[in-house]
Amino acid sequence: MSKLIRGGRVLDPASGLDDMHDLLIEGDKIKDLGPPGTLGKKSASVEVIDADGLWVVPGLIDLHTHLREPGEEYKETILTGSQAAAAGGFTSICCMPNTKPPNDNSAVTDFILRRAAEADLVRVFPVGAISQGQKGEMLAEYAELREAGVVAVSDDGIAVMNSQLMRRALEYAQVFTLPVISHAEDRDLAGDGVMHEGVVSTRLGLREIPSAAEDVMVFRDCCLAELTGGRVHIAHVSSAGAVELVRQFKAKGVQVTAEATPHHFTLTDEALENFDTNLKVNPPIRSSVDLTAIQQGLADGTIDAIATDHAPHSTIEKDVEFDYAAFGMIGLETALPLTLRLVDQGLLSPLKAIEKLTSNPARIIGVDLGRLTPGLPADVTLIDPNREFTVEVKQFRSKSRNSPFQGWELRGKTVTVLRDGKIIFTEKNISG
Amino acid sequence: MQFRKKDLLGIKQLEPEEINLILETAETFKEISTRPIKKVPTLRGRTVVHLFYEPSTRTRTSFEIAAKRLSADTFNISASTSSIVKGETLLDTARNLEAMNPDVIVLRHSAAGAPHLLARYVQASVINAGDGMHEHPTQALLDLLTIKEKKGTISGQTIAIIGDIAHSRVARSNIWALTKMGARVLVAGPTTMIPHDLDKLGVEVFYRPEDVIPEADVIMMLRIQLERQGQMLLPSLREYACIFGLNEEKLSQAKPDVLIMHPGPINRGVEISPAVADGPYSVILDQVNNGVAVRMALLYLLIGGEKDE
Numbered sequence: 001m002s003k004l005i006r007g008g009r010v011l012d013p014a015s016g017l018d019d020m021h022d023l024l025i026e027g028d029k030i031k032d033l034g035p036p037g038t039l040g041k042k043s044a045s046v047e048v049i050d051a052d053g054l055w056v057v058p059g060l061i062d063l064h065t066h067l068r069e070p071g072e073e074y075k076e077t078i079l080t081g082s083q084a085a086a087a088g089g090f091t092s093i094c095c096m097p098n099t100k101p102p103n104d105n106s107a108v109t110d111f112i113l114r115r116a117a118e119a120d121l122v123r124v125f126p127v128g129a130i131s132q133g134q135k136g137e138m139l140a141e142y143a144e145l146r147e148a149g150v151v152a153v154s155d156d157g158i159a160v161m162n163s164q165l166m167r168r169a170l171e172y173a174q175v176f177t178l179p180v181i182s183h184a185e186d187r188d189l190a191g192d193g194v195m196h197e198g199v200v201s202t203r204l205g206l207r208e209i210p211s212a213a214e215d216v217m218v219f220r221d222c223c224l225a226e227l228t229g230g231r232v233h234i235a236h237v238s239s240a241g242a243v244e245l246v247r248q249f250k251a252k253g254v255q256v257t258a259e260a261t262p263h264h265f266t267l268t269d270e271a272l273e274n275f276d277t278n279l280k281v282n283p284p285i286r287s288s289v290d291l292t293a294i295q296q297g298l299a300d301g302t303i304d305a306i307a308t309d310h311a312p313h314s315t316i317e318k319d320v321e322f323d324y325a326a327f328g329m330i331g332l333e334t335a336l337p338l339t340l341r342l343v344d345q346g347l348l349s350p351l352k353a354i355e356k357l358t359s360n361p362a363r364i365i366g367v368d369l370g371r372l373t374p375g376l377p378a379d380v381t382l383i384d385p386n387r388e389f390t391v392e393v394k395q396f397r398s399k400s401r402n403s404p405f406q407g408w409e410l411r412g413k414t415v416t417v418l419r420d421g422k423i424i425f426t427e428k429n430i431s432g
Numbered sequence: 433m434q435f436r437k438k439d440l441l442g443i444k445q446l447e448p449e450e451i452n453l454i455l456e457t458a459e460t461f462k463e464i465s466t467r468p469i470k471k472v473p474t475l476r477g478r479t480v481v482h483l484f485y486e487p488s489t490r491t492r493t494s495f496e497i498a499a500k501r502l503s504a505d506t507f508n509i510s511a512s513t514s515s516i517v518k519g520e521t522l523l524d525t526a527r528n529l530e531a532m533n534p535d536v537i538v539l540r541h542s543a544a545g546a547p548h549l550l551a552r553y554v555q556a557s558v559i560n561a562g563d564g565m566h567e568h569p570t571q572a573l574l575d576l577l578t579i580k581e582k583k584g585t586i587s588g589q590t591i592a593i594i595g596d597i598a599h600s601r602v603a604r605s606n607i608w609a610l611t612k613m614g615a616r617v618l619v620a621g622p623t624t625m626i627p628h629d630l631d632k633l634g635v636e637v638f639y640r641p642e643d644v645i646p647e648a649d650v651i652m653m654l655r656i657q658l659e660r661q662g663q664m665l666l667p668s669l670r671e672y673a674c675i676f677g678l679n680e681e682k683l684s685q686a687k688p689d690v691l692i693m694h695p696g697p698i699n700r701g702v703e704i705s706p707a708v709a710d711g712p713y714s715v716i717l718d719q720v721n722n723g724v725a726v727r728m729a730l731l732y733l734l735i736g737g738e739k740d741e
Contacts, residue, residue: 199629203444205544205565205604208628275545319523321543323564 001047002026003421004040005380008051012058013355014371023056025378028420032374051382054415057354058370059091059379061361062332063181063259064156064235064307067093067124070111071100076312076399078115078124081332084310084398085122086425088332089414091379092123092362092369097134098157104129104140106148113149121424123379125365127181130155130169136162139172146176151365154181156235157282161187163220170221170230179231179257179364184217184242185283194323196238196284200269206322209284215241222249222256233364234258236309238283240293247302257364258297259307262331262338263404265294271404277318277325278404281311298356299347305364306356308335312400330398334391336383337410344411350385378421387413435733439551439558442567443608451613455577457729458722464501465724474736475504481529484540484561485511485522490696490720491561491570495538498727502736504535522546523553530554535735539563557734565599570730571695572605574723576613578715579650581722582691587614592644593635595654595676595703596625596665602695603654607633618644621654622676624665640675641682650691653678653704669702679705683713691715 003025010021010033017033024031024039024046032039040046062085068076076084078095085093095112097103103112109126116124128145132138134155142153153173160166160182173180190213195201197208218234222245225232237243237260246258267285279285297303311328318325339357342348348356362370369379391408393401417425433453437445446454464472480499484492492508499506509525511517516525522541529537536557539547544564551558562568579586591610597603597619610617617635619626620643631637638644645651656672666672678692692704692713700706709716 197628199632202627202629202633203604205563205567205601207565210628275548320521321541321549322545323543 002031002040002045003047003049003418005049005051005056005382007036008054008056008382010056010372011351011354012372013351014359014373016351017372018351021056023372023380025380025418025421028378028422030372030374030376030378033372049382049416053384053386055350055383055385057381057383058358058372059381059417059419060089060336060357061092061370062090062308062310062335063094063305063361063364064261065093065095065310065332066098066312066328067095067112068099068312069115070108075314078112079119080397080399081310081312082116082119082121082124084330084332084396086417087397087414088334089336089381089383089417090122090332091381091417091419091424092125092367094125094127094151094365096154096156097127097129102129102134103127103150104132104134106144109145109148109150122419125149125151125367127151127156128153130160130180131165134158136160136165139165139168142173142176142178146178150178151367152179152181152233154183154235156181156183159183159185159187159217163224166221167224167228170224170228170232174228174230177366179233179366181233181235182217182221183235184214184221186213186216189213189216194280195272196269196286198269198287200272204272204275211239211241211286211290214239214283215245218242218245222246222254225249225256226252226254229255231255236261236264236283236307237294237297237303238264238286238290240290243293243297243302247297250302257304258302259305260294260298260303261307261309262335263329265291265298265342266338267291267404275322276404277320277322278329278402280322280325280327281309281329282327295342295347298342304356304360306335306339307361308332312398313402314400318402328402330396330400330403332398333396334403334405334410336414337412340385340412341410378418380418381414382416384413384415386411389413437734439547440569440730440734441547441551441558441560443569443572443605443612444567446612448612451573451576451609454573454726454729454733455580457733458573458577458725461728461732462725464728470501471503472501473503474732475499475502478504478536478735479534480504480506480536480538480731481534482506482508482538483525483529484509485516486540486542486562488540488561490723491540494720494723495561495727498724499731501724502728502731504731522550526550526554530556536731559730559734562601565601565604567605568601569605570723570727571602572609574719574726575606575652575693576609577722577726578693578719579691581718582715583649586610589649590616590618590647591650591652592618592620592648593652593654594620594641594644594678596656596660597621597630597654598625598627599657599660600654606652607635611635618647620644622666622672641678642685645682646685646687648686648690650693651678651686652693655695655697656699656703658699673702677703677705678708680707683708693719696720
């Protein structure tokens with residue numbers, strides 16, 4: 001069975017292709033790309049997908065998703081998270097290990113992969129824990145985790161405070177070519193803070209998390225990467241200082257990569273004035289200075305990837321006092337249009353924007369995906385870049401609703417998503 | 433002018449004209465509390481619920497007296513004796529209260545923004561009686577009334593706020609209130625208790641009390657919470673009292689007509705010496721007295737008058 005995606009603007013960051021092209025899929029693989037009308041004979045066995053006016057890009061890859069299963073299935077499951085991902089244009093997602101129990105052993109990894117296979121939607125790449133039980137004391141068994149299928153290790157959500165443990169993780173992970181994802185937060189400095197430290201926290205009387213809580217740990221982990229030759233990936237960069245540190249260590253040739261979330265490059269702490277608990281995230285949404293630095297870091301390549309930090313919570317965790325609310329917001333179904341705002345603002349070219357959602361994250365986790373190359377799996381996303389819509393959280397596929405973007409007018413919508421040549425999401429009729 | 437807001441969540445949301453209206457209304461209500469029979473029928477048949485998640489003597493009693501002098505029916509719910517100890521959430525408590533049709537819910541809560549959350553879910557008017565470190569608007573209003581009474585005007589006065597600014601909802605509400613009313617605000621306290629970018633709130637920031645006392649028409653001392661000792665914010669209460677506490681020696685540099693205020697409860701010998709607290713410049717008990725009048729005014733403006741239909 002073949003599929004011909006016809007008449008679209010193909011954006012393939014890995015090859016630099018940005019042109020009107022057709023794309024032919026045979027079975028589960030990309031077969032060929034070529035100028036309009038040059039591919040595929042008109043045959044009844046070729047299913048034609050009309051991409052007129054659409055972008056045709058590699059399936060998006062999210063480095064940072066919380067699927068909550070096992071343990072908190074009332075917030076999200078691997079199935080609902082996969083549905084949300086597909087609706088958001090993703091064909092691959094990396095799920096963080098802070099489930100209950102945490103993914104620190106192959107039994108949990110196997111379970112996640114089995115559930116993902118049952119869902120049969122997006123690829124789910126589990127991230128294993130850095131430390132046993134994410135307790136920050138002993139290394140988890142990376143050989144066993146790698147064998148089971150993890151693509152990286154992280155104690156996301158619970159920063160590794162012990163510098164010696166972080167050093168050993170960066171050393172040991174190299175044996176198994178695993179990047180170490182750093183949730184960079186000095187937990188003593190962050191204390192019981194709930195928002196960014198600045199004039200807004202001063203006005204609101206909310207306990208604060210200084211940028212320094214992030215900066216000192218980014219510096220530490222970059223130093224340790226330099227010391228060990230290990231590969232560190234800084235998750236959800238939120239501060240101007242962290243952007244600058246990553247820039248400097250990259251310039252020195254240290255193996256550091258970084259991601260930023262749509263909420264950190266879209267919002268500032270001024271938005272918290274109404275105590276909306278959906279804006280309570282960790283790391284916190286910071287000042288306009290930080291926002292500008294993150295946007296600049298994305299533009300100049302300091303920040304390699306855009307990742308959602310999709311963190312589902314129910315009303316039980318969110319319809320409470322700000323101090324008591326859980327950290328996190330969902331993001332899989334708004335990441336793409338929020339990224340396209342950076343294109344509208346002239347900060348990123350379309351190709352660069354797509355790069356940060358496809359080939360760059362693929363490179364960071366070392367998977368051969370995220371590009372439109374004949375012979376590779378046919379993971380393809382069709383986007384209508386001009387479609388305007390109003391965010392309506394009630395229509396989200398995610399099981400949770402904790403998004404502060406409710407009611408926002410955005411542009412850019414996922415139309416069709418194929419994984420392994422199979423349509424896993426579509427909102428349009430496919431013409432024959 | 434009419435007071436059109438449903439709730440009183442903070443001073444931040446008030447216009448100077450609204451603040452003046454509250455103060456003028458409070459002035460007219462003060463007389464009621466001097467009568468032999470201290471009660472008027474203004475709010476007869478109205479229901480005021482006092483929902484207190486934190487301990488309070490002064491504020492709760494003041495609200496209750498204010499409501500009763502206006503003939504409203506009052507009910508007190510405190511965290512320790514209610515379903516709150518059984519784990520009921522604020523919103524569930526609010527929904528249940530709402531089902532009993534109160535006209536006003538007065539909320540004291542340890543979490544900033546709790547009254548804002550409540551106000552979004554209930555029809556009743558919500559009065560913030562202190563939310564975490566955020567605001568304590570009725571305290572600021574009674575402070576304004578006290579300054580206005582003693583000094584004749586608020587605009588142009590120099591007010592020094594001394595102590596733990598970072599953790600003080602009284603300081604935050606007073607900074608809003610005083611700057612809106614045209615006063616000059618100086619703050620002083622240990623650097624560990626001065627929050628980030630405080631100067632951007634329109635105040636001048638100093639560290640030592642000596643730097644602000646000579647210029648002040650009014651000195652507001654803030655309560656130091658004794659548990660701050662364990663939080664690396666100060667080495668000892670002894671050192672705090674020596675450097676940042678107000679005693680007669682420091683007060684000797686003050687203007688001859690200075691007013692000393694304190695929101696209470698005071699720690700005698702820590703942020704304020706007994707001689708100063710009980711001395712001739714202290715208007716601490718006038719503040720308490722004005723608290724009743726301000727709260728009567730607010731209840732009247734929120735649920736009295738025109739909204740009666």
